Amino acid sequence: MERDQSTENNRREILRIATANFADKGFAGARVDEIAAATATSKRMIYYHFGSKEGLYRAVMREAYRGIRSAELDAGLEDMCPVAALERLTALTFDYHFHHPELVRLVMDENMRHGPHVGAVDEAKNDLVLPRTQALIDRGVAEGSFRAGLDPVDLHMTISALAFYFVSNRYTFRALFDVDLTSEAVAERRKAQVVETVRRYCLAL
Template structure:
């Protein structure tokens, strides 16, 4: 056998090293993309670094170089999925909107963002099994989470100043309620649809659930809220 192959210096290995040096950010992004799918599907204990390496342009050595170990990669995946979700929220420009419209948009965006990110939901479920032990290690996620609370604080303050919101409207409670509707819609889809059918998970059903979520949230904090008539 060729000695270079024995030492992992074959054509495939040389190609990976070249890509590693030429575009390390792309390699890291590729690792995170595949690792997100692997951890979301199999959990922390069931995920395999060998499988992640097989599906990417990286070797196991490169993965460990960038992320330290399996748990380090898992923590980076958590930060990545939280960053994507919170980034979408941060990009929603609601500062110039009337408070009721701003809150409506925040509810709609959160509902849609969760529906489009089942891996995020699965990873949060997995992290809850671990009692948030790995999330506690992150310095990034708390800052990301604070951004949405700050946005809701601003909306609530404007709503109260204009006499539109109840004084007891609380940004943290609002975030809890909004996230609850949005999260459950994805986390329990398999069991709910198996038990009660798929009506609520059709395009029409999802649109209706989103409208209901808006009605419930606005009805909770907006004085004299009257829900819009829907077909």
């Protein structure tokens, strides 16, 4: 049992270091030997756990997506009225991206390379996103809170894009407009705007 726990702890440490490495340098720039050197393991053990650099990267992507999906699943949205659930989902998505910039950087790099690995992260529960979004829309329309015709892909894209942009453009915004998007105060103000934007987008007239 102790050996199993040690193996799992070792695997998680590799994933933690690899996540930071891939997020910082991208898939092409990351080196397995550098990841191994930053952990208490060897390059051989990384290949033992993950098979290859690609396998390690897929595991990193899986954990990155699993984090935000788990946060969504644990939010208890089904127990809230539709408007409150929508506001909670939007705020949660914004907060998660803000506090996990590595997710944004990993997704940016994956898109730069035309998404060769993201399809392999099926265990991250991404397949639940659209059905759960549709269920939220259906509840809101049924009670008269949401307008008819909302599309789950559009709604998910809108929420994700507003959260994603705040993190992905933090350095260019600072350089161009002298706005610190890493500031908690700035983030809280922007989050309130994003929640209100999404709420108004969905509300029945």
